[in-house]
Amino acid sequence: MFALSKVVRRSQSLRLGACNAVYYSKLEVPLRERNGSVESNALIHDKHEAFSSSYELPWSYSTGRRSLSSDAGARSSGEEDGLQSEEELSCDEADIDGAELELLSEAGKSPGSKRSSELFKAIVSVSGLSVASALDKWVEEGKEINRTEIANAMLQLRRRRMYGRALQLAEWLEEHKQYELEERDYASRLDLIAKVRGLYKGELYVERIPESFRGELVYRTLLANYASTSNVRKAEAVFNKMKDLGFPRTSYACDQMLMLYKRVDKKKIADVLSMMEKENLKPTLYTYKILIDAKGATNDISGMEEILETMKSEGVEVDLRAKSIVARHYASAGLKEKAEKVLKEMEGESLVANRYVWKDLLSIYGFLQRADEVSRIWKICEANNPFYKESLAAILAFGKINKVKEAEAVFKKSVKMGHRVSSGMYSVLLRIYVDHKMVSEGKDLVKRMVDSGCNIGALTWDALIRLYVEAGEVEKADASLSKATQLKQIKPLMSSFMYVMDEYARKGDVHNTEKIFQWMRQSGYHSRFRQFQSLIQAYVNAKAPAYGMKDRMKADNVFPNRGLAILLANADPFKKTPLSDLLD
Known part of the structure; x- marks a missing residue:
């Protein structure tokens, strides 16, 4: 059973199978050494059968199917002020999760839905988050609330990541019974609860959904949220339950x-691909994008190109998002000419007419150190009232090409244009100051940010903590990290912990390195290869024995590679020395 998958594992490559060779034979995804722990060994299964099983790229792409953040963790439950990591800049201006789109009515996906709805304007016009008052007033004025209006308003709120307001809208609708609810209405509210209040609250809400409406869309929504937060055990459990409930396997799941x-x-x-083969599920455009990204992330450029050729041979369009992924991986692999060729394809015959690629071009040309191209594209942006994400991409790009003054000018221009300068824009400028060791400017920017009343999110905390570490003020970095971990609205990024932990490890401060190690666990980060590497380094630098370290790693299902094994041996309290040999 699944003989092909066993061959795949033995050969250290991930092949898609032979039964549907037309689709699967060329789509290989290479294996990478297993450094981290996995939450569960229970793999996806058919109803009565189980499978057996045994710092990253500058960008990770965001797709239209599900905007999956990095291992940074839970989303903010605040009023979504536009926090965007550099990785997230690859999203389309109007991009929202494909999973979310399926929760909206057809009216919400119509061309007219791109225009801001009157109900949306009424909702965002109220102060704070008092959405109910705006809706009550809307009804009192005799204005109609129908599916089309609701769907358009919900779409606009989701596009702007105003999930708190969107959830209040969904709750008001359910409470006031303006129309008969359908499964997608319950699924939409589930998705918003998971985003705003966390998956535990989402699980409780599922139990409240009438059984007749607890269908595939509800479980698919739950699955997507588990997957987006890297909760392997629960994602696998929901995936299996969907099969047990009789729902057909879908490409989406x-x-x-x-x-x-x-x-x-x-x-x-390999397990998922084998299942797709068995279920006769053809790879979607999204499937190809995942495999392209997986190939590129392991620097298997030839494999990535094979997938592209397979897409073309099967008549699957290599869209702009796929081209952006390819260009990013070419750039990361140092293949400048290939990257620029793809960028020119994305640009098309008229850059002015292809506005939706501007931010990607800015980002990638910045990484490629093409100052001329960054300046050229930004000049076009300036002449066409740049969008928020375009300005954000430009700040990052100018930072990459060491033009700090130009980055500051874009920031100031955004302020003058009346853009709501969110913590996202502050954080990227702060990161540039950190990269260029402009400590005083960074501190002044943080003070300005606080004075403006802007919410400080995970990315800004991350930049601030790194700023203190770079300035040699690890105690202040530690205090900032401690404060960030105590906030309910955010979850500090893994990198925030690692900046401080690595600095303590470098100093040989075992006590504080262990402290940060425990903080990470308490914040929901599983102890993996990277954390143990820093922790063991602290013991080595302190010339202190790391008692029980092997058992700790084994308990967390972390297995050392050659480098870590050498480090671990240096911290072994029972290692042999010339003196111990004499004593023996």
Whole structure:
């Protein structure tokens, strides 16, 4: 059973199968050494059968199917002021999750929905988050609330990541029974609860959904949220339950698992692909994007190109998002000419007419150190009232090409244009100051940010903590990290912990390195290869024995590679020395 998958594992490559060779034979995803722990060994299964199983790229792409953040963790439950990591800049201006789109009515996906709805304007016009008052007033004025109006308003709120307001809208609708609810209405509210209040609250809400409406869309929504937060155990459980409930396997559900495993355990990709083969599920455009990204992330450029050729031979369009992924991986691999060729394809005959690629071009040309191209594209942006994300991409790009003054000018221009300068824009400028060791400017920017009343999110905390570490003020970095971990609205990024932990490890401060190690666990980060590497380094630098370290690693299912094994041996309290040999 699944003989092909066994061959895949033995050969250390991930092949898609032979039964549907037309689709699968060329789509290989290479294995990477398993450095991290996986939350569960229970793999996806058919109803009565189980499978057996045994710092990253500058960008990770965001897709239209599900905007999956990095292992940074939970989303903010605040009023979504536009926090965007550099990785997230690859999203389309109007991009929202494909999972979310399926929760909206057809009216919400119509061309007219791109225009801001009157109900949306009424909702965002109220102060704070008092959405109910705006809706009550809307009804009192005799204005109609129908599915089309609601769907358009919900779409606009989701596009702007105003999930708190969107959830209040969904709750008001359910409470006031303006129309008969359908499964997608319950699924939409589930998705918003998971985003705003966390998955535990989402699980409780599922139990409240009438059984007749607890269908595939509800479980698919739950699956997508588990996958987006890298909760392997629960994602697998929901994936299996959907099969047990009689729902047919879908490409969407399999794609969610592929995306999840791409991030946490690439070896399991083979299991999903074998299942797709068995279920006769053809790879979707999203499937191809995942595999392209997986290939590129392991620097298997030839494999990535094979997938592109397979797409073309099967008549699957290589869209702009796929081209952006390819260009980014070419750039990361140092293949400048290939990257620029793809960028020119994305630009098309008229850059002015292809506005939706501007931010990607800015970002990638910045990484390629093409100052001339960054300046050229930004000049076009300036002449056409730049969008928020275009300005954000320009700040990052100018930072990459060491033009700090130009980055500051874009920031100031955004302020003058009346843009709501969110913590996202502050954080990227702060990161540039950190990169260029402009400590005083960074501190002044943080003070300005606080004075403006702008919410400080995970990215800004991350930049601030790194700023203090770079300035040699690890105690202040520690205090900032401690404060960030105590906030309920955010979850500090893994990198925030690692900046401080690595600095303590460098100093040989075992006590504080262990403290940060425990903080990470308490914040929901599983102890993996990277954390143990820093922790063991602290013991080595302190010339202190690391008692029980092997058992600790084994308990967390972390297995050392050659480098870590050498480090571990140096911290072994029972290692042999010339003196111990004499004593023996």
